[in-house]
Amino acid sequence: MTPAEMETRIVRYGDLMPCKTAFIDAHTPGSDQKENFTIIGGGVSESADQHVHIKDTPGFNIGAAGQPPRCRNSLHTHSTAEVFFVLSGTWRFFWGRWGDAGEVTLEQGDIFNIPTGIFRGFENIGTDYGMIMAILGGDDAGGGVLWAPQVIQDAADHGLVLAETGKLYDTKQGQVLPEGLKPMPLMAEDILAQMPEPSTLDVVPHYVARYWDMVALADKQPAKVIGDQAMLQDRPGFDVDFLTRGSIPADAYAYDGHEVLMPVRGHWRLNYDGGSSVLNAGDTCAVPPGVIRSLTPAMTGHASLYRVRSNDDPAGPTQPH
Structure with a gap:
């Protein structure tokens, strides 16, 4: 790409x-x-x-x-x-x-x-x-x-x-x-x-889920916010993870579904086969299935983002507890 x-x-x-x-x-x-x-x-x-x-x-x-x-x-x-x-x-x-x-x-x-x-x-x-x-x-x-x-x-x-x-x-x-x-x-x-x-x-x-609680949980690995065995109740048809500087994957990876990256704070560099792009807070990036990619903070300081992924769950209704 x-x-x-x-x-x-x-x-x-x-x-x-x-x-x-x-x-x-x-x-x-x-x-x-x-x-x-x-x-x-x-x-x-x-x-x-x-x-x-x-x-x-x-x-x-x-x-x-x-x-x-x-x-x-x-x-x-x-x-x-x-x-x-x-x-x-x-x-x-x-x-x-x-x-x-x-x-x-x-x-x-x-x-x-x-x-x-x-x-x-x-x-x-x-x-x-x-x-x-x-x-x-x-x-x-x-x-x-x-x-x-x-x-x-x-x-x-x-x-x-x-x-x-x-x-x-x-x-x-x-x-x-x-x-x-x-x-x-x-x-x-x-x-x-x-x-x-x-x-x-x-x-x-x-x-x-509160931001600073997720920051603490994402110190070593992505915090699972929505999805199977995640923080919040229900599986609404997509997964949501929360990532910080301390929880980004060490190696490049591919995902066989759709992945949307939504930075909350800081600047992130998305590396992929063919180039790289810098994502800032408020940007939305839709990465197609199968693209080999990696993420790194583009600058020093605090950085966080939400990662939304498609899955095979039915997008059925959630219900109050």
Whole structure:
């Protein structure tokens, strides 16, 4: 693989292209300043304006959300896995039918494997613009997003209507639902009543891993964060490892599946047959199967990254403990 070919597999943080109309709450006060990024795969955007950086899906999707302080993402639920780690800022994640069943605050590098089947939302509670990176289970991550009824109702009050096809129509721009197309129906009350309402104590010990705990565990070998016999509950269809300077493999290696490298801190040099590339915090690199590669920190100082790998697990739903 030539350096030019590998560069097409790297999405640089500075090249990320945001979409500000990705979701139904794009006009709702308090949520109208958020930016959505689709890095690998189709993602979950409901807008035709969403730019996709790498369209091939390796069995999972990679995306990101960027938000200024006090901007929030509204309550929604997924039928597939949704894993977030904080790249920058301080974030509050909350969940439940009304967002009051439980919550957790995450700092840079912390990771959250959110159980499927529960409503969840998040907001930037820091003082600066923040970014969280997302790993979404399955090839078609857009097929399983459902919004809490109040989100759909609030959006309609501010000009956005979600069609039953999952496409957004902006009445402020004169758009109307095509003839014969109905709005997305609200979730029925009997279904809402059956959705889990796990507490903070039900969720945090089993689904959240803290950055500095992982740094300690990755002193001699990669820390297994998600996967078989890993730190966090469930196997959502992909593996996640955490690496630091002390845990990088000593020798070059190949992997027969897809591998995505996502630096959190520092600078990393990816060596491969044909060349090398430097990866920085916020970059996303999709290494194809079979490429012989090695990783080394490119500079002195603290360095860490998440490594996401495809596997043979079914991308089935996680459930709260």
